[in-house]
Structures are given as structure tokens and as C-alpha cells.
Amino acid sequence: MVQSKALRQVLLPANLLKHADALVSQAATSGGNRVFGSTGHNATVKYIKDLLDSTGYYDIELQTFPFVVSDGTSSFSATISGAMKDYTNEHFTYTPSGTVTSTLMVAKNVGCNGPDYDPAKMKGAIVLIKRGTCDFGTKVALAGANGAAAAIIYNDTPGDFGGGSLDQPSRPDIGPYVPAIAISGTDGNALVAAVAKGKVTGTVVVKATNIARYSTNLIATTKGGDKNNVIMAGGHTDSVPEGPGLNDNGSGSMGLLEIALQLPKWSVKNAVSFGFWTAQEYGMVGSDHFLATRTTKQLNAIALYLDFNMIASQNFGFFVQDGGQTQFKNSAVPAGSDLIQKVFTDYFTSVNLKSAPTPFGGFSDYATFMNALIPVGGLFSGANGKKTATEVKMWGGQAGAPYDPNYDTVKDDKANLNINPWIQNVKAAAHAIATYAVDLGGIPRVTKKKLAKKEVGQQRSARTSEVM
Numbered sequence: 001m002v003q004s005k006a007l008r009q010v011l012l013p014a015n016l017l018k019h020a021d022a023l024v025s026q027a028a029t030s031g032g033n034r035v036f037g038s039t040g041h042n043a044t045v046k047y048i049k050d051l052l053d054s055t056g057y058y059d060i061e062l063q064t065f066p067f068v069v070s071d072g073t074s075s076f077s078a079t080i081s082g083a084m085k086d087y088t089n090e091h092f093t094y095t096p097s098g099t100v101t102s103t104l105m106v107a108k109n110v111g112c113n114g115p116d117y118d119p120a121k122m123k124g125a126i127v128l129i130k131r132g133t134c135d136f137g138t139k140v141a142l143a144g145a146n147g148a149a150a151a152i153i154y155n156d157t158p159g160d161f162g163g164g165s166l167d168q169p170s171r172p173d174i175g176p177y178v179p180a181i182a183i184s185g186t187d188g189n190a191l192v193a194a195v196a197k198g199k200v201t202g203t204v205v206v207k208a209t210n211i212a213r214y215s216t217n218l219i220a221t222t223k224g225g226d227k228n229n230v231i232m233a234g235g236h237t238d239s240v241p242e243g244p245g246l247n248d249n250g251s252g253s254m255g256l257l258e259i260a261l262q263l264p265k266w267s268v269k270n271a272v273s274f275g276f277w278t279a280q281e282y283g284m285v286g287s288d289h290f291l292a293t294r295t296t297k298q299l300n301a302i303a304l305y306l307d308f309n310m311i312a313s314q315n316f317g318f319f320v321q322d323g324g325q326t327q328f329k330n331s332a333v334p335a336g337s338d339l340i341q342k343v344f345t346d347y348f349t350s351v352n353l354k355s356a357p358t359p360f361g362g363f364s365d366y367a368t369f370m371n372a373l374i375p376v377g378g379l380f381s382g383a384n385g386k387k388t389a390t391e392v393k394m395w396g397g398q399a400g401a402p403y404d405p406n407y408d409t410v411k412d413d414k415a416n417l418n419i420n421p422w423i424q425n426v427k428a429a430a431h432a433i434a435t436y437a438v439d440l441g442g443i444p445r446v447t448k449k450k451l452a453k454k455e456v457g458q459q460r461s462a463r464t465s466e467v468m
Contacts, residue, residue, distance in 0.1 A: 002266035004347075004434040008427040010262045013419050016426065019254035020246055020414045022047055027244035032410065034245055036067075036238040036279040036286075037213030044237050045216050048257055048276055057264035058220040058274075063293065067215065067285050068169065070094050072208030074181045076152065078104065079201050080194045089181040090163030091206050092136055092153075094170075098179040100150040101203040102126050106192050110156075111139045117146035124149050126202050128192055131156040131185075137166035138174060145175025150204040152181055154188020165283070169210065179206040215278040217286045220260060225271035231436045232273045232374075233259075233306040233429065234287065234365055236280030243410040246417050248383070249280070252308035255426040259433060268437040270303065277365050280309075287365035291372050292451045299372065299448040303440055304340060307366035307378030308429055312422035313404040315397040316381040319358035320344045321366065323377050328359035332370055336443045340377030340432070343441070347431045353424060354394045373449045379428060381421050383407050 030040035074091035108116040112134035235252030239245025277286035323337025348355040382403020
């Protein structure tokens with residue numbers, strides 16, 4: 001029977017680095033990245049499958065499915081009192097292409113209802129709409145239904161926000177989409193004030209494409225162990241378009257792969273299932289597809305889910321997802337998640353490492369399992385958030401600098417991996433997997449929630465904070 005110490009002892013940094021070399025080679029086949037559906041990403045999935053098949057220890061399930069991706073570019077400029085200014089902006093998923101030069105008008109309230117738009121004023125105009133209350137697609141479709149030629153959604157707080165998804169490719173029940181972009185709250189409020197004083201003209205340019213890509217989840221489940229008490233551990237295998245994704249998330253997926261390759265040395269009481277998810281960078285698509293395709297019986301068999309995303313950051317922290325809400329309150333966290341957090345924090349204490357809680361920010365695959373009411377937990381070493389002076393006292397590193405200085409860039413390569421937190425986090429993951437493979441330790445068994453399957457895709461969401 002598997003035991004934590006024995007499993008941890010066979011996890012070696014050299015093997016992790018061999019997997020890193022493989023990811024670098026795979027990314028090179030598709031222009032330096034492993035975006036879902038690309039040659040590089042498909043090679044990653046094949047690499048994982050071939051190695052796990054060779055163990056004979058797992059039943060392998062491949063889920064290949066299409067997903068629509070929206071991509072493109074946008075620009076926006078406006079002229080106020082004779083002075084033209086270019087504005088930082090992002091386009092929305094599923095926005096149509098188009099070039100619109102027209103007068104700027106302002107929707108009432110937050111643009112979630114028909115009366116918020118005056119058709120007489122909106123015809124042919126570029127409409128400014130405040131973010132909030134309803135989804136972006138509703139706002140844009142209502143703008144189109146009332147004759148606007150383009151829509152600009154401005155943030156409800158001063159800063160930028162990275163566009164987002166219109167959720168559905170079209171809204172025939174509401175109205176036609178028009179070219180749509182997002183700008184900061186600061187810029188939006190300034191434009192609203194300018195419109196109140198006089199005529200403001202602007203130009204919105206959107207060049208967008210919507211393409212269906214096929215990609216694959218890989219789920220490896222032990223042939224042995226109780227299939228009514230399944231321990232799931234997962235991480236995404238795709239990268240962003242900008243780079244090869246060695247820390248994000250080669251560190252998590254390859255760490256899990258190495259655990260899965262060593263686990264066959266022992267038996268398990270509870271079945272262990274490793275989920276290697278596709279298209280996380282486009283909105284947790286792979287894990288969402290997995291859960292949506294489970295039967296009720298299969299869903300209820302999942303006792304818990306452990307998530308590992310970015311666990312080898314250069315300027316790292318040992319962060320544990322705050323299932324116990326010790327610092328970060330979140331009513332959506334399922335019961336039992338506190339017990340998972342304790343397993344991790346107790347482990348770090350036992351090996352004389354300090355850990356700290358991190359919130360469930362909704363930007364990793366645990367979010368889909370949370371929605372299904374499955375207890376969740378996981379580890380994280382930091383993204384683009386800044387390390388504090390207090391954290392430097394805990395772990396060393398540089399205060400005021402990003403945890404991962406190469407987050408979502410071409411430089412997220414092998415040199416970006418910090419082997420110290422990587423192997424320590426992999427061993428912590430192994431500890432939790434081995435622990436739960438033998439004993440659920442009080443994890444409540446509740447009826448899970450069946451999720452609806454996403455039928456459409458979205459633009460990769462911008463993540464502007466350090467939380468996952």
C-alpha cells in the first residue's frame with residue numbers, strides 16, 4: 001500500500017527536468033508554444049499517454065472535442081476638443097470585425113435593459129456602456145438592437161480589464177452583436193464626462209476571427225482501488241500563445257506525471273485519477289468538459305480534487321489554497337476543502353517549510369470542481385503578483401518583484417523553472433495523493449452538482465492578479 005514517505009523518496013529533480021526538456025522540444029514544433037490544439041500541445045498529450053501506457057497501471061481516457069476560439073486585435077481613438085488620443089483597449093470574444101467612426105453616446109445605468117438605450121441617439125453611434133450587473137454579450141446585443149454601430153464597455157473600477165467573453169457566438173433573441181472593446185474605468189469615465197460637455201467622435205477598429213480547434217483531455221485512473229472513492233489530481237497541459245509554458249503549467253502537469261509514473265510501485269485503497277486538462281488558458285475548458293460528460297454515478301464517485309498550477313515560480317511562495325477560509329472568505333468553497341488545506345499545511349510544517357494561504361481566485365481548474373460541489377485544494381507558487389517583505393522573511397527572494405517575472409511570456413522556458421519549490425511542491429502533492437489514496441480522512445461524501453457542458457469557446461481571459 002502506498003505511503004507518503006516512500007512515494008516522496010522516489011521523486012527526483014532530474015526526472016522533472018527531463019520532462020521539462022520534452023516540453024521545450026514539443027513547443028518548438030509549433031512556433032514556440034503549446035496552445036491547445038497545436039502540434040506542440042498534441043505532442044504533450046501524446047508524451048503523457050505513452051509514458052503512462054507503459055506502466056500498465058492505469059485506464060486511460062482520451063476526450064477529444066472541438067472548441068471555438070476567438071482571437072484578434074483592436075484599436076480605439078477619440079477626438080475631444082480637437083485633440084485625438086489613442087486608448088488602451090481589448091476586444092471581446094465573439095465580437096464581429098469592423099471599423100466604425102462615429103459620435104460617442106452613453107447608455108443609461110449599466111446598459112442591461114432596452115430602455116437604457118435611446119434608438120434615436122444610438123443609430124450609427126459608438127455607445128459607452130458601464131461594466132456591471134449583466135454579462136457583456138447582453139450589453140453588446142442590446143446596443144446592436146438599438147442601432148449602435150459599435151460598443152465600448154468601460155470598467156466599473158478605475159483600472160483596465162482584459163476584455164472577456166460575450167459568452168455566446170450570437171444573441172438572436174436580443175439583437176445583433178456589433179464590434180466591441182473594453183477600456184479602463186478611468187478612460188471610460190473621462191469620455192462620459194466629455195460627451196456630457198459636447199460632441200466626441202471616435203474610431204473603433206476590430207479585426208477578429210473565430211476558429212474551431214480540436215484538443216484532448218487525458219484522464220488516467222488506477223486500475224486498482226475503490227472506484228466509488230476516487231481521488232482526483234489535475235493540472236492543465238496547454239500554454240498561452242506567447243510562450244512554451246514551462247512554469248504555467250508544465251510545472252504542475254509534469255509534476256503530476258512524475259507522481260503518476262512512480263505510483264505503480266504500490267497499491268492504493270482508493271482509486272486515484274490524474275486529470276491532464278486541455279484549454280485551461282481559455283477558461284477551464286478541459287476540466288469543464290470532463291465534469292459535464294460524467295454520469296451522475298461517476299460524478300458522485302469523485303471524493304475530492306487537488307489542483308496544481310504554477311508550482312515552480314522563480315520568486316516563489318509556498319501557497320496553499322485556502323479551503324478553510326482562514327484568511328480569504330468564499331462561500332462557494334465546498335465542505336471538506338478545509339481538511340484538504342490542513343493536509344497540505346501540516347505537511348509543510350512537518351518538513352520545516354512555511355506556507356501561506358491563497359484565495360480561490362477562480363482562474364484554475366479547481367473552479368469547475370467547486371461548481372460541482374466537490375471538495376477542492378491545491379498548491380501555487382505565485383504568478384504576476386508582487387512578493388511582500390513579510391514573504392521574503394518566510395521564503396527569501398525579492399520584495400516588490402513578481403513571483404514569476406516571466407509569467408505568460410516567451411521567457412517561460414526551462415530557465416524559468418525554480419527547481420527548489422518545484423520538487424518541494426511535487427512532494428507535497430505526492431503526500432496528499434498518497435494520504436487520500438489510503439484514507440479519505442473525514443472528507444464528506446455529498447451529492448455532487450451536474451454541470452452543463454460549454455458548447456462554445458472564449459478568448460483567453462486576462463489574469464491581472466497573483467491569485468489563481
